[in-house]
Amino acid sequence: MKLQPGELILTAPKKGLPPKHLVDYSLAERKAAFAEAGIPAYRADQVSRHWFGHLSDDSTEWTDIPDATASDIKEKFLPNLLTPVRNLDCDNGTTVKTVWRLHDGSLVESVLMRYPERITMCISSQAGCGMNCPFCATGQGGLTRNLSSAEIVEQVLAGARALKRGEVAGGEGRVSNVVFMGMGEPLANYERTLGAIRRLVQPNPEGLGISTRSITVSTVGLVPKILQLAKEGMQLRLAVSLHAPDDELRDTLVPINTRHKVKDVLNAAWTYAEATGRRVSIEYALIKDINDQAWRADLLGQMLAGKLVHVNLIPLNPTPGSIWTASNPRDEKEFVRRLESHGVTVTVRDTRGREIDGACGQLAAVEK
Numbered sequence: 202m203k204l205q206p207g208e209l210i211l212t213a214p215k216k217g218l219p220p221k222h223l224v225d226y227s228l229a230e231r232k233a234a235f236a237e238a239g240i241p242a243y244r245a246d247q248v249s250r251h252w253f254g255h256l257s258d259d260s261t262e263w264t265d266i267p268d269a270t271a272s273d274i275k276e277k278f279l280p281n282l283l284t285p286v287r288n289l290d291c292d293n294g295t296t297v298k299t300v301w302r303l304h305d306g307s308l309v310e311s312v313l314m315r316y317p318e319r320i321t322m323c324i325s326s327q328a329g330c331g332m333n334c335p336f337c338a339t340g341q342g343g344l345t346r347n348l349s350s351a352e353i354v355e356q357v358l359a360g361a362r363a364l365k366r367g368e369v370a371g372g373e374g375r376v377s378n379v380v381f382m383g384m385g386e387p388l389a390n391y392e393r394t395l396g397a398i399r400r401l402v403q404p405n406p407e408g409l410g411i412s413t414r415s416i417t418v419s420t421v422g423l424v425p426k427i428l429q430l431a432k433e434g435m436q437l438r439l440a441v442s443l444h445a446p447d448d449e450l451r452d453t454l455v456p457i458n459t460r461h462k463v464k465d466v467l468n469a470a471w472t473y474a475e476a477t478g479r480r481v482s483i484e485y486a487l488i489k490d491i492n493d494q495a496w497r498a499d500l501l502g503q504m505l506a507g508k509l510v511h512v513n514l515i516p517l518n519p520t521p522g523s524i525w526t527a528s529n530p531r532d533e534k535e536f537v538r539r540l541e542s543h544g545v546t547v548t549v550r551d552t553r554g555r556e557i558d559g560a561c562g563q564l565a566a567v568e569k
């Protein structure tokens with residue numbers, strides 16, 4: 202779908218969603234659905250242990266399930282959701298980016314990033330994105346559709362399986378962190394994103410058993426959805442893509458700002474921080490001569506001073522043919538210094554995957 206400049210789409214059409222998958226169901230629902238499909242309910246438990254506990258998607262390894270039953274389960278509950286189109290790695294093989302083709306031909310991408318102390322999966326929540334941010338390749342293509350919960354979780358499971366098989370440089374490992382910073386606005390696909398998060402945090406055999414505190418949901422600032430998330434009773438990390446401290450510029454950089462102003466977005470973020478006790482991350486892509494002026498650093502510092510907050514400055518990874526480019530290192534340093542002078546903690550984000558089209562959406566854009 203091609204969007205006109207300034208046009209915003211918050212809810213995607215349901216068209217194109219895949220058939221329901223084992224991962225879409227809670228354990229109790231799986232058992233009920235198996236029984237309804239004429240498969241003994243205890244088989245749901247067995248398959249779930251293979252799927253989430255042993256990370257096995259190969260039914261020949263399920264020695265406690267007869268072949269005919271395994272085939273039946275695969276046909277009814279395990280439709281193929283993600284087909285790898287392309288794998289690219291960099292950072293000596295410790296960053297692996299995958300483009301996936303979904304059942305309806307849509308493309309999404311995920312990135313596995315291995316650090317000494319953690320392994321993070323960056324995943325997509327939508328095919329494309331309706332938020333239309335002008336500096337972002339995904340935003341230029343518009344929204345195709347929401348992903349199902351299983352399509353979201355399977356991106357993490359694919360990384361977990363590759364790690365278990367020792368296919369990622371550095372040997373065997375486990376996914377410890379998940380960030381919703383791939384394609385899409387996760388809070389515009391709220392129910393399925395939450396469904397996926399539940400599955401990621403529930404212990405085996407219901408889910409993958411990742412700590413809630415190790416999951417980051419990134420949003421451009423859908424105020425009602427941030428407030429809803431604050432009431433979920435989950436200690437997720439919230440990252441708000443602010444990119445500008447003033448409405449005038451943010452209306453252009455993040456067009457949803459015409460609906461949810463900076464002040465309201467930040468107030469929602471403080472409500473979230475208070476409800477969860479979690480420090481909110483403010484994401485700020487530094488763009489040369491656009492939002493990297495010293496006065497904007499001071500304004501941002503004043504707005505954030507004294508709050509439960511941390512700023513992540515992101516050196517912009519320019520999209521092909523874009524007029525936007527990364528700030529000078531000198532300006533970046535001054536921006537950091539000014540924020541810190543207001544008592545705000547700041548990091549300049551490690552730009553993993555830069556040499557493999559690391560900005561969100563770029564790789565899938567190339568595949569199209």
Ligand code: SF4
Nearest residue numbers: 330332333334337340
């Ligand atoms: S920056 Fe994020 S929210 Fe904006 S268009 Fe790109 S994917 Fe969507």
